Amino acid sequence: MEAKNKSAWGDESMRTQDSKPGRYMVGVSICDLAEHTVRNGFDSRSLRKEKKSIGMT
């Protein structure tokens, strides 16, 4: 039997604050959902706009 592909999707984030040590984070979500399922499920804004709105590029 052929093994099922299992995928994870990842991004990064870096926090730096005055007088506090910074933190670098890499996070992944294990997600076998179809791309359109995710896109259609959250439809308030385009994904690019979502990212910009929280200060991530």
Place this chain on the structure above:
Amino acid sequence: MKLDERNKSIDFINNLNLRHIVIGAEPLPETMRPERARRKCLETLLPILEKQYDITQLFMESRNTKQDLLEINFIQGIRSRGFISSLNYQLLPGDSDARLWIPDQILGAVGADDWRGLPVKNVEQYMITLE
């Protein structure tokens, strides 16, 4: 992003019932290059994904061309050192696939002080101390 929008995105992600894994590296002083912290995170994360979660493909958000090339070389290096064997690593533009948006939101929820208290489900966190 307004609080109700944040709640909406996290509610939506929670309802997908996915598992999320976050690797954090600190302290990150101003004198340290973020690339070093990123590599430490990946060096920890990739074996976990392959060995504990049987992940066969990891899609990460790409950055600039130079960073992507260096990262591909780094991944080849940890593969040759035996940290991973079968895990396929790919870099994609952030707006190319909606699934890349999920970890973006999770990291925002986990990492930002004013997001503390939001009920993000199924997040497993590992912390690395940078020396």
